[in-house]
Amino acid sequence: MAELSTEQPRPVRRKFAMPPVKLACLSWYGSRDRVFALLHLEAERLRLPSEQTWRASHPQEGGVCLAARTALEIHNFVDPGAALGQLPELPPDSDFIFDNLFLNPFPDPAFDETPMPQQTFTPVPEVSGPLVRTYRNNHSLLQAYYCWVHTFVPILPAPEISPPLDEPVPISQNHPDGFSSGLDFSSPVALALSAVLALVPCAEDTDPSSSEAVPFRRNCAQFFAQAAIESIEAESEIPGSSTAPEKTLESEPPTVDRLPFHPRVPVELESIIALNLLSVYEYAQRGNLKKMRSRAGQALMEAMMTFNLHNQTDDDDYYAEAKRRVWWMTYMCATQTAIVSCTPPPLELFGVSFTTKYPTLEVDPEAWPTLIETQQSMLSATQFIVDLSEAVSTRADMEPIYRKLVELENGMGPLADRCDAWAVSGPLAPIVDASETCLVRSLRSMARTKVNSARIKVHRYCAFGDYPVFSGKMCDLQSTADMADGPDLILRAPCMCGLSSHSGTSKTGSPDSHHQQQQHTPSSGGTPETIDSMGSSSCTRHGYDARKNAPYTSHFSAKICLRSALNIANDYDNMPYPNPSGQFGQDLCFLSPTSPIVAPRMLPSYVCCAMQGAYVFLSIYRKTSTIVPGTASSGYLVSMLLQLQQGLMSILAAIENYATAFEAIRAMRDQVRKSAESLIMLKP
Known part of the structure; x- marks a missing residue:
């Protein structure tokens, strides 16, 4: 059973261990230039004519035409179905998504290690084309969470700054060059929140329901969602499992060595929070009940079997309130998947006695x-x-x-x-x-x-x-x-x-x-x-x-x-x-x-x-x-x-x-x- 620290966290220096080969692409998540290049070329792709052929990520596989992509198999509704409009299933690898988003070579060295000069924020023109909502860093994302999400999914503790302010950075499909400061985050919860918030239309978008704006937001949101899943996998990966697997059983499980997304939430619980957010994302945005259950089930197993969140009794724990909220919102997500799909819950969640107290809400304890x-x-x-x-x-x-x-x-x-x-x-x-x-x-x-x-x-x-x-x-x-x-x-x-x-x-x-x-x-x-x-x-x-x-x-x-x-x-x-x-x-x-x-x-x-x-x-x-x-x-x-x-x-x-x-x-x-x-x- 994994133990969560109970002391106030100390800022630590990020230590980069050698990642496994499969997840080597994750090293660029902190690179500002590449994320903006992604959005820039996604905008270029959406402006291509409909008959333009798609190029696969591997040249030897040949081109894949757009008609073939739209004919990709879609998951059937779970019977009884939820009547949700389902979106075409995208490949599970963010590298594949990345390669297909970027059809043209980059005009400048967007991926080198030379930092780009900082520029002042350029206002979006009055007619700027489709926009997607993004945020600069963890702080702005946390503020956006309290503005948009907390009232409906209160999975984090109460805010420490009031009132929170929403400060999005809109990325334009037609004018991406006006934004030079990138996205400085790579944690699972930050990426999951980015996926959800990218679906909210930008106030500056003159036509957010257009045939270009909706796919632009959809694809960017899915990119963030897939990046969140890969980030979860990366944080649970043991570097030696790819090079010396015979020694990994003798070693201790890896610890997450980075600053927390929220000061009163253990870093170890951020993956559970991200999975819960992605569970609802799969349901409400993509209509995929199968993945909704998968995400919620994984979060439930982590919460119960790894961190024992359902049986927390230490009220003096510095993270006590965070553990309560993460557990009960995980419970809500897991039971909701059973409700919308008319299937039994992943575990026996009704009639079971849990010792973890309910979250604190002094203005209305009931x-x-x-x-x-x-x-x-x-x-x-x-x-x-x-x-x-x-x-x-x-x-x-x-x-x-x-x-x-x-x-x-x-x-x-x-x-x-x-x-x-x-x-x-x-x-x-x-x-x-x-x-x-x-x-x-x-x-x-x-x-x-x-x-x-x-x-x-x-x-x-x-x-x-x-x-x-x-x-x-x-x-x-x-x-x-x-x-x-x-x-x-x-x-x-x-x-x-x-x-x-x-x-x-x-x-x-x-x-x-x-x-x-x-x-x-x-x-x-x-x-x-x-x-x-x-x-x-x-x-x-x-x-x-x-x-x-x-x-x-x-x-x-x-x-x-x-x-x-x-x-x-x-x-x-x-x-x-x-x-x-x-x-x-x-x-x-x-x-x-x-x-x-x-x-x-x-x-x-x-x-x-x-x-x-x-x-x-x-x-x-x-x-x-x-x-x-x-x-x-x-x-x-x-x-x-x-x-x-x-x-x-x-x-x-x-x-x-x-x-x-x-x-x-x-x-x-x-x-x-x-x-x-x-x-x-x-x-x-």
């Missing part, structure tokens, strides 16, 4: 424990969906499934009530200070979103029969294509039992029933309504009644789903925005005072919660829109339709904001928009 509890409820609800799907597909006995449903609702109901009692206040774009007040709104909103999403998961079968509304697979939601392939493939009852209550309310319903549905939230502690014989028999097909003895009516479950979806929409409205300006009292922050683009929220690992809410709104809208408005019910009908549209617009706006930076999320945005336009005629 925020962290509640967030972890709601994440566990999501994990349980996802496992319930898997078991339910298997039971329906095999026509098994549903009694154990329904007992589990009641057990889950009895636990989630009080948890949801506890989260609903929170009062959210303060600006929507708070600054990140030492007290971390900004985390209160964020953690509370995330916790409420998760528990309400979990309730939708366990109730939507009774409420809507899991009838599909999206054309593509959305998280654990079925698609309309599955319904076209065959009814047995759909996780749903053979018919839609609607929103009628067990008392025999007609299909159109009465004003009183509609009013009750809108105003009354089902009590978690109340006696559940049982499905009536007419409802269960109407859902019988070929002698198999999947909903027989269901503990709740569709009316009761639909009311829970509706209230949960409305809470999710409200929580996304209250979710804080980044504040790169560092100004107090901001309710909405743009990329710059002159930019029309709202600052995107970062690392949306739980965007599937938004899809659960959108599914409920669309399902109830379909049912409600079939009601013929009468004299007495028209007011309730209009109120319900407006409420559904407003909730759907809130969710769509949240996904749109995420999609500003992350390309894979755009597939979800398009699915929601397409379904909304076809059902509600909702125009952008």
Whole structure:
């Protein structure tokens, strides 16, 4: 078991051991000239005509045409798919990426050891072409982390400088020569952060959504991400393993000999932090669930088996708070991979007793424990969906499934009530200070979103029969294509039992029933309504009644789903925005005072919660829109339709904001928009 130092770090001189042959290319990460040359020639490549052929990194292999590159095999969605737009898989070696980015010889000796003369910063011209966001050094990257990432992924301790200021160095595709000072960092966490932040459009970019700007940011981000992985491998490599492997087992594991990225975070934990960031990057940007699980699983194994972060008891440790945050955010990432892919977690992470305390948040001590509890409820609800799907597909006995449903609702109901009692206040774009007040709104909103999403998961079968509304697979939601392939493939009852209550309310319903549905939230502690014989028999097909003895009516479950979806929409409205300006009292922050683009929220690992809410709104809208408005019910009908549209617009706006930076999320945005336009005629 590796031991982490507990004393305050001392600045040490970097000692360069001989790297292994495979990783020899890492020596240039600290070279400013080569990184800028990379970005310069990437800009030149993007200006080549589309028919220009690509040259491989090895001349003997011949040229590879662009059409062949676009036909590279793409990883399939994990079934059930996340409906994330997947990007073409790039080679795993950054040397190969580098060689293919640079198609032309360098006009000057960009890689020699002669330092370039320092020049003053040249302002970006008004029309400068596509830009990518970069940062000069560890200090500016750390400030950018607190401006953009910390509110959503608080994996580092509270900031020591407040307010943090975002100071990016935009690299232009058309004018890269105006920047002479390079990027002076090579640690895994710095490179991983660079990958994430490179996706945020630059305020100076006049057309950040153009066909040139998006690939430029994408390729630069992927370069940083791959460099981070290689840096992780390099720091765990033993130099002698390539030259004298018979002696390496006798030697001690290597220690990382460099200055820390954060003064209160051990250098040894930086690889775990980087892997967690890259896990969400693979999901939100590249739509690669397989690599998302791989990165999170590697981080979890390192945290538990190498550093024993799950059983930390020394509160006097100088790094105690850092260890707590790294562990619990690693836990969140590992469980989130299981949730979005509907697979078991890498290890038994639910019901296991961990001794490591929750991170410190003095302004709201209950925020962290509640967030972890709601994440566990999501994990349980996802496992319930898997078991339910298997039971329906095999026509098994549903009694154990329904007992589990009641057990889950009895636990989630009080948890949801506890989260609903929170009062959210303060600006929507708070600054990140030492007290971390900004985390209160964020953690509370995330916790409420998760528990309400979990309730939708366990109730939507009774409420809507899991009838599909999206054309593509959305998280654990079925698609309309599955319904076209065959009814047995759909996780749903053979018919839609609607929103009628067990008392025999007609299909159109009465004003009183509609009013009750809108105003009354089902009590978690109340006696559940049982499905009536007419409802269960109407859902019988070929002698198999999947909903027989269901503990709740569709009316009761639909009311829970509706209230949960409305809470999710409200929580996304209250979710804080980044504040790169560092100004107090901001309710909405743009990329710059002159930019029309709202600052995107970062690392949306739980965007599937938004899809659960959108599914409920669309399902109830379909049912409600079939009601013929009468004299007495028209007011309730209009109120319900407006409420559904407003909730759907809130969710769509949240996904749109995420999609500003992350390309894979755009597939979800398009699915929601397409379904909304076809059902509600909702125009952008």
